[in-house]
Amino acid sequence: MDLLSFLLVQCLNALSQAALLFFLGVGLTLIFGIMRIVNFAHGTFYMLGAFLGYSAVRVTGSFWAGLVLGPLVAGGIGAAFEMGLLRRLYKRDDSAFLMVTFGLTLVLGEIIRLVWGVDALQVQVPDSLSGIVFLLDEPFPVYRLFLVAAGAIVAVGIWQFLERTRLGLLIRATSQNAEMVHALGVDVNLVRSGIFGIGCGLAALGGVLAAPLLSASLGMAGNAIIDAFVIVIIGGMGSFPGSLLAAILVAFVQVFGTYYFPDFAMAAMYLLMLLVLVVRPGGLLGKEA
Amino acid sequence: MSVSRRVLLQTAAVAGMARGAFAADSIKIGIPVALTGPLGGIGAQMRRACEFWAKQVNAKGGLLGRPIELIVEDTAANPATTVRKVQEMVERSGVRLITCIVASNEALAVVPKLAEWDTIFVSGDNGDGRLTGESLVPNFFRPNVSGPMGTRAVTLWLRDSPMKKFYGIGMDYAWGHNSMDVFESEAKRAGKEFLGAVFSPTGTKDFSTYITKIRQSGADGCYLVLAGDDNVAFLTQAKQYRLGEKVQLLTEQVDEMGINASGDASVGLIGGSRYPAALDNPDNKAFVAAWQAEYGRLPQMFEGDQYQSCVVMQAGIEKAGSIEAAKLRPALEGLVVTSVKGPITMRACDHQAEQPGFVVKVVKKDGMEHPVPEVIATYKADRVTPPCNQMVYTD
Amino acid sequence: MRIFVCVALLLAMAPLGLPLFAMTLLTEALILGLLAMSLDLMVGYTRLISFGHAAAYGLGAYASGYLLLHTSLPLPFAVLAASVLAGVVAIGVAWVCTLAKGVSFSMLTLAFAQLLYAVAFKWTSVTGASDGLAGIPRTAGPFGVTVFQTKNGYYYFVLVCLLGAYLFCRSLVASPFGAVLRGIRENEAKTLSLGYNTRLYKIAVVAVSFALGGLAGALYSPFAGFANTELVFWLFSGQVLIMVIVGGQGTLIGPILGAAFFMLLEHVLSQYTESWALFFGLIFIGFVMFAPQGIWGLLTRRARA
Numbered sequence: 003m004d005l006l007s008f009l010l011v012q013c014l015n016a017l018s019q020a021a022l023l024f025f026l027g028v029g030l031t032l033i034f035g036i037m038r039i040v041n042f043a044h045g046t047f048y049m050l051g052a053f054l055g056y057s058a059v060r061v062t063g064s065f066w067a068g069l070v071l072g073p074l075v076a077g078g079i080g081a082a083f084e085m086g087l088l089r090r091l092y093k094r095d096d097s098a099f100l101m102v103t104f105g106l107t108l109v110l111g112e113i114i115r116l117v118w119g120v121d122a123l124q125v126q127v128p129d130s131l132s133g134i135v136f137l138l139d140e141p142f143p144v145y146r147l148f149l150v151a152a153g154a155i156v157a158v159g160i161w162q163f164l165e166r167t168r169l170g171l172l173i174r175a176t177s178q179n180a181e182m183v184h185a186l187g188v189d190v191n192l193v194r195s196g197i198f199g200i201g202c203g204l205a206a207l208g209g210v211l212a213a214p215l216l217s218a219s220l221g222m223a224g225n226a227i228i229d230a231f232v233i234v235i236i237g238g239m240g241s242f243p244g245s246l247l248a249a250i251l252v253a254f255v256q257v258f259g260t261y262y263f264p265d266f267a268m269a270a271m272y273l274l275m276l277l278v279l280v281v282r283p284g285g286l287l288g289k290e291a
Numbered sequence: 292m293s294v295s296r297r298v299l300l301q302t303a304a305v306a307g308m309a310r311g312a313f314a315a316d317s318i319k320i321g322i323p324v325a326l327t328g329p330l331g332g333i334g335a336q337m338r339r340a341c342e343f344w345a346k347q348v349n350a351k352g353g354l355l356g357r358p359i360e361l362i363v364e365d366t367a368a369n370p371a372t373t374v375r376k377v378q379e380m381v382e383r384s385g386v387r388l389i390t391c392i393v394a395s396n397e398a399l400a401v402v403p404k405l406a407e408w409d410t411i412f413v414s415g416d417n418g419d420g421r422l423t424g425e426s427l428v429p430n431f432f433r434p435n436v437s438g439p440m441g442t443r444a445v446t447l448w449l450r451d452s453p454m455k456k457f458y459g460i461g462m463d464y465a466w467g468h469n470s471m472d473v474f475e476s477e478a479k480r481a482g483k484e485f486l487g488a489v490f491s492p493t494g495t496k497d498f499s500t501y502i503t504k505i506r507q508s509g510a511d512g513c514y515l516v517l518a519g520d521d522n523v524a525f526l527t528q529a530k531q532y533r534l535g536e537k538v539q540l541l542t543e544q545v546d547e548m549g550i551n552a553s554g555d556a557s558v559g560l561i562g563g564s565r566y567p568a569a570l571d572n573p574d575n576k577a578f579v580a581a582w583q584a585e586y587g588r589l590p591q592m593f594e595g596d597q598y599q600s601c602v603v604m605q606a607g608i609e610k611a612g613s614i615e616a617a618k619l620r621p622a623l624e625g626l627v628v629t630s631v632k633g634p635i636t637m638r639a640c641d642h643q644a645e646q647p648g649f650v651v652k653v654v655k656k657d658g659m660e661h662p663v664p665e666v667i668a669t670y671k672a673d674r675v676t677p678p679c680n681q682m683v684y685t686d
Numbered sequence: 687m688r689i690f691v692c693v694a695l696l697l698a699m700a701p702l703g704l705p706l707f708a709m710t711l712l713t714e715a716l717i718l719g720l721l722a723m724s725l726d727l728m729v730g731y732t733r734l735i736s737f738g739h740a741a742a743y744g745l746g747a748y749a750s751g752y753l754l755l756h757t758s759l760p761l762p763f764a765v766l767a768a769s770v771l772a773g774v775v776a777i778g779v780a781w782v783c784t785l786a787k788g789v790s791f792s793m794l795t796l797a798f799a800q801l802l803y804a805v806a807f808k809w810t811s812v813t814g815a816s817d818g819l820a821g822i823p824r825t826a827g828p829f830g831v832t833v834f835q836t837k838n839g840y841y842y843f844v845l846v847c848l849l850g851a852y853l854f855c856r857s858l859v860a861s862p863f864g865a866v867l868r869g870i871r872e873n874e875a876k877t878l879s880l881g882y883n884t885r886l887y888k889i890a891v892v893a894v895s896f897a898l899g900g901l902a903g904a905l906y907s908p909f910a911g912f913a914n915t916e917l918v919f920w921l922f923s924g925q926v927l928i929m930v931i932v933g934g935q936g937t938l939i940g941p942i943l944g945a946a947f948f949m950l951l952e953h954v955l956s957q958y959t960e961s962w963a964l965f966f967g968l969i970f971i972g973f974v975m976f977a978p979q980g981i982w983g984l985l986t987r988r989a990r991a
Contacts, residue, residue: 012500019497040789090975091974091975094978097735100931101931101971101973101974104967105967106967109971111963112964113964116961120327121551122332122520122552123552132531134532143531143532215496215531216496216527217523221328221494221519224494224921225496231793235796235797239789256497257499260491264489268463268492272801276797279786279790280782284790327963369916370818371914371916371917374911375714378710382705382706382710383706395817396817400818403820403911426820464815464816465817
């Protein structure tokens with residue numbers, strides 16, 4: 003492989019990895035940014051998405067059905083959880099959220115195990131995306147290009163949603179001053195449930211998209227949550243552009259770093275996190291000092 | 292109802308014995324197995340094999356005329372929990388014999404305490420070479436295939452292969468490094484070129500950069516030392532990059548769970564197998580038939596290996612007439628047992644069972660939902676089992 | 687003080703009444719209790735939420751394990767040395783972490799803990815990497831003091847350490863130092879404006895907390911006979927935090943009860959069902975919703991009512 007094709011392949015490797023990391027992180031940062039809740043169960047919703055994707059493919063034969071079904075179901079569960087339990091905790095301090103979402107991680111994780119069993123389940127890449135393209139004579143999977151495109155579309159979509167739509171405006175306003183929004187006659191509770199649901203749905207979307215690459219397995223949640231935390235911390239808790247930037251940064255560091263210094267692969271992400279936090283304690287684009 | 296009592300009742304129902312008669316008279320065997328967590332799938336297989344064996348034995352009147360009682364506890368593959376659970380089994384339930392531990396690092400944590408507990412541990416799948424090497428203790432016995440033996444089978448097969456250059460990728464912990472070391476030294480002695488290896492952290496999800504590295508190396512074959520989710524992810528992604536078309540993928544052990552999870556992505560994979568269900572010998576045919584009748588499918592790799600270990604335990608207990616460590620130990624040493632892999636010998640010098648090695652290739656078969664492993668080479672025990680207390684070979 | 691003496695006496699008499707395995711569980715519960723109590727100094731008294739306390743435990747466990755395996759240092763000295771080491775390392779960690787506040791502080795603690803995990807995983811010669819250190823001996827003292835090698839002997843050793851640590855923490859918290867910590871907890875800006883160098887106090891409390899947490903770890907590895915990377919895993923840090931909160935933060939005793947409760951619950955539940963994680967999670971959620979002051983809060987409320 004010559005240098006040019008190597009660089010091209012590695013860059014695309016990094017971008018596809020960034021897309022997956024972005025999906026993982028964006029939901030968490032939205033929930034934190036708007037509601038100051040650290041959702042410990044985020045990785046479990048990601049895992050739920052993967053398993054739902056598996057079932058959707060099994061039942062309907064269509065991966066695209068899974069892409070829709072997974073986030074909807076996960077989002078619904080998340081919103082219901084917020085309405086039922088989290089809502090009562092807003093008056094209390096943050097540690098309550100930590101515990102409740104940790105409890106949810108255990109409960110949901112076990113339910114997933116009971117429903118789908120202990121074995122890892124394969125999710126097929128849809129036929130339309132299972133081919134390869136030749137980039138300067140090197141094969142590259144089409145599915146990964148799809149991931150990059152999907153990541154870009156969702157990123158732009160969320161950005162536009164937050165900036166341009168009325169609901170997006172409400173969301174941003176609620177994060178700044180909930181009482182004022184309430185005084186304006188908006189049902190703040192509904193907005194909050196919606197946000198939590200959307201955050202969980204985005205995690206599940208990440209899970210569905212990752213499943214053809216990794217298979218749906220019970221170990222996914224643990225890995226996912228720590229990755230999600232790192233992305234959100236590096237990008238800045240509550241910053242949507244931060245999570246995008248962090249995802250790209252971490253992915254490139256991992257892909258190129260692992261290639262040249264494989265021994266540090268494990269520590270690389272945490273060293274990066276440490277470095278960023280020391281220089282900018284709030285994360286790259288965070289608002290906290 | 293506690294899990295162990297459930298098993299007890301099942302075996303009681305089969306044997307038709309009165310419930311009350313058990314507690315004092317049964318032979319208790321401890322099963323500290325990972326039922327939850329990432330290794331839960333392997334644990335489920337191993338436990339199933341133990342239950343199957345116990346049921347068979349109890350149906351024929353038990354062991355030494357006493358019913359077998361399995362005390363099953365979930366360790367979640369956490370060595371701290373394993374030590375605690377076994378301690379409880381020994382202190383509270385009077386267990387003196389354990390098997391069915393999933394992970395080698397759990398085994399390594401338990402082994403130094405066996406003397407204190409006066410308990411014999413018969414391994415069902417623990418492959419770490421050190422368990423019969425530097426970490427060997429008198430109360431440990433390994434009837435199953437060890438990691439180095441699996442690697443050895445693969446490299447023996449490579450001696451007849453035209454492939455010349457090899458690269459490697461392994462998980463970055465003890466097993467990954469040990470297995471890769473054995474492969475490297477064996478490949479070199481087979482006259483092959485070892486280009487190097489890369490190690491990925493446990494829990495790696497995206498192997499794209501590793502796949503690129505393997506491609507770059509110019510190797511004919513790549514030796515994989517991956518397990519569980521990492522193994523499945525790698526195979527799936529390697530297929531997407533069409534890596535298998537350029538580089539032959541080899542591995543230390545091919546197990547059905549990995550194949551089922553990665554589907555077509557594992558077709559063409561060549562590697563060692565600790566127990567291929569298609570083995571043609573009378574004991575295995577009987578075992579497979581009975582297993583099919585009970586569970587409606589063929590036995591998988593971990594199930595077969597654990598079953599063999601149970602049969603070895605049984606033979607040792609019957610010879611010793613007791614489960615006490617002081618009597619069972621000498622009974623097991625040097626014992627020849629004929630089971631699903633044919634006759635195997637429990638070596639006295641390092642408690643490793645001398646047995647044949649198998650190399651399989653994953654192929655697609657009509658009518659089967661998943662690809663299956665097909666035996667392509669068999670090597671006799673003396674070629675595959677390393678010298679006493681060693682993890683390296685000399686020929 | 688009277689209650690303290692009563693409880694201490696009760697615990698001291700435990701070996702006389704309890705069966706063998708219950709003693710094993712109790713010893714481990716006391717060790718975990720010490721760890722949880724040490725975290726309470728940070729969480730309950732200073733509102734420094736740490737997601738990385740498993741690092742203290744792991745540091746202590748590996749240090750004492752390494753010393754016992756590779757030197758002829760007797761058990762009590764190895765344990766003490768490990769505890770001091772944890773405290774010293776903590777000074778450096780705290781110096782970096784206290785550059786930030788609030789959630790960022792918590793995340794930095796997580797980063798450090800994960801780094802320690804990565805180091806433990808890779809540094810084979812010292813930590814044994816993923817296999818850990820096995821066969822850790824309880825080396826007898828220079829005067830042939832072998833009492834710790836017995837089950838009950840070790841239990842008393844752990845008990846003495848826990849009781850001593852408790853008394854130390856109690857006096858620390860009641861002292862002027864403790865008052866400053868509470869000031870930082872309630873309103874750091876105000877405490878700062880009163881002229882206190884809050885950062886130094888924070889570093890100090892983290893160091894003490896780590897030293898005691900390291901003591902717990904140092905007691906664990908000779909008890910179990912091994913130390914491995916699971917002890918430093920971030921999930922364990924989360925569990926210790928849960929122990930503190932479920933037990934009742936800011937009370938010192940609460941976290942000890944929380945640790946015992948957590949351990950017993952996990953042990954008992956896993957015997958009865960494979961789905962123990964489900965009930966575990968539900969119980970936690972129940973605590974948050976209905977008993978926010980934790981177990982200790984429940985007990986003291988009943989006593990008052």
